[in-house]
Amino acid sequence: MQAQLDAYCNYLRTERQSSPSTVGAYGRDLGKLITLCEPAGVLQWQQLTTAQLRRLVARLHQHGQAPRSLARLLSSVRSLYRWLNREGLCDHNPAIGLSAPKAERKLPKVLDTDRAQQLLDGAVEEDFLGRRNHAVLELFYSSGLRLSELSGLDVDALDLNAGLVQVLGKGSKQRVVPVGRKAQEAIRQWLPYRSTARPxxxxxxxxxxxxxxxxxxxxxxxxxxxxxELGQHLHPHMLRHSFASHLLESSQDLRAVQEMLGHADITTTQIYTHLDFQHLASVYDKAHPRARRGTKEKEG
Incomplete structure (x- = not known):
């Protein structure tokens, strides 16, 4: 098995001209698989079945291998067997149809409403950078824009009288998003300073x-x-996540939040329902008398 793996890695280097890091990653993944195959009595690539490969992947998962790493391993196996098939060294591909365990979806980090207000309601320097930066923060939080969307905005995309902004999102899809009153005011105060830079x-x-x-x-x-302002790391998507979470918490209108975020699939937006449930669970734990009593009993 190792000899054929070495030949495959040489093929990647010479014919496919893959990068050293790619060849190294394939070699490590497939070498790890060889060490698992030998105790199972699999001594040739031809002998490895789909059922055996599934059990080996499950074992790695049980021992803490991350789903992303397992997905990469299966991709390496599929690629190796395609080469083995072309070379006439094997007549099947045990990785076809197998998928790695799904990764647990991480909830995005958000600011709570008090922290968002703390960020936005501080003193603003009456100068070019102060007014520009405040307008950027207000628009991010007001309209839930992506970083690329905000950077790409032109002045004529704004209709401040109507409180709307036209956004060019992923896949060159356009959408119209509301702009809140405070963001409108921040932009109006920024525009005269913008003119001084002669854009x-x-x-x-x-x-x-x-x-x-x-x-x-x-x-x-x-x-x-x-x-x-907050004494913490802040990135553009945190403001986008905060916008979505706070809006959903107040409105309970998942479809509207989907439209404003520009998500093609509502399942992407549903991550914010989990954030909302987390908030409700936190409120329950702090406020419900039975929850409080249970906490005291545990502490006792």
């Missing part, structure tokens, strides 16, 4: 040199705001 294009948010503010510059600005 090179129609970008809504620009640098002091008049160039469109790029995603990296916005990320750095948010990190500084999080450190100074």
């Amino acid at each position: 090179t294009d129609a970008a809504l948010f620009v640098s002091q040199q008049g160039r469109r503010l790029g995603p990296r510059a916005i990320q750095v600005m948010l990190q500084k705001a999080g450190a100074s």
